[in-house]
Amino acid sequence: FQATGADQAVGFGLVGFSLLLFTYYTIWVIVLPFVDSDHVIHSYFLPREYSVILPGVAALILLLCVGTFIGVVTWKNRKPKKID
Amino acid sequence: MTKLLEWLLGCSLIGMAWGLVTFDLLDLQLPPQYRELAWPMPVYLLVVFGCYSLATVGYRVATFNDCEDAAKELQAQIKEAKADLKKKGLKM
Numbered sequence: 001f002q003a004t005g006a007d008q009a010v011g012f013g014l015v016g017f018s019l020l021l022f023t024y025y026t027i028w029v030i031v032l033p034f035v036d037s038d039h040v041i042h043s044y045f046l047p048r049e050y051s052v053i054l055p056g057v058a059a060l061i062l063l064l065c066v067g068t069f070i071g072v073v074t075w076k077n078r079k080p081k082k083i084d
Numbered sequence: 085m086t087k088l089l090e091w092l093l094g095c096s097l098i099g100m101a102w103g104l105v106t107f108d109l110l111d112l113q114l115p116p117q118y119r120e121l122a123w124p125m126p127v128y129l130l131v132v133f134g135c136y137s138l139a140t141v142g143y144r145v146a147t148f149n150d151c152e153d154a155a156k157e158l159q160a161q162i163k164e165a166k167a168d169l170k171k172k173g174l175k176m
Contacts, residue, residue, distance in 0.1 A: 012143075033117040051128075052124050052127045
């Protein structure tokens with residue numbers, strides 16, 4: 001049996017998104033330094049510092065989400081101590 | 085040498101090479117474009133690795149074949165297990 005409907009949509013969506021991200025980021029980091037600074041393509045990209053700051057911020061947000069999730073689940077599962 | 089040591093050695097060698105180029109510790113005076121290219125390298129490699137992981141997961145989700153029979157069997161087993169546990173007193 002073939003994978004169906006939603007599975008394929010989500011799966012190929014992820015593939016497409018990561019390809020887009022890879023292409024944009026590769027042009028930003030690897031191609032732009034070798035392009036003349038007055039070429040029009042530079043207007044589509046933020047200053048170079050952001051190519052390091054933005055992934056850093058994204059990683060921090062991800063860590064925050066994971067930590068919050070763990071905290072919420074731990075809090076929900078706390079049980080009162082038994083009195084013997 | 086253990087695998088961990090191999091990886092640590094490899095990573096530290098690459099890290100040192102990157103540090104030398106980025107902070108110009110040997111006064112190699114590379115052309116400015118190559119220095120511009122070098123300093124985001126660690127973050128760039130991480131992002132590329134992340135993209136590769138995401139694409140692999142997505143592709144395998146999209147191409148994982150449905151198993152109708154196994155799904156039906158699993159649903160039946162879940163019902164059976166729920167009924168059995170309810171009988172034994174577990175609250176659902």
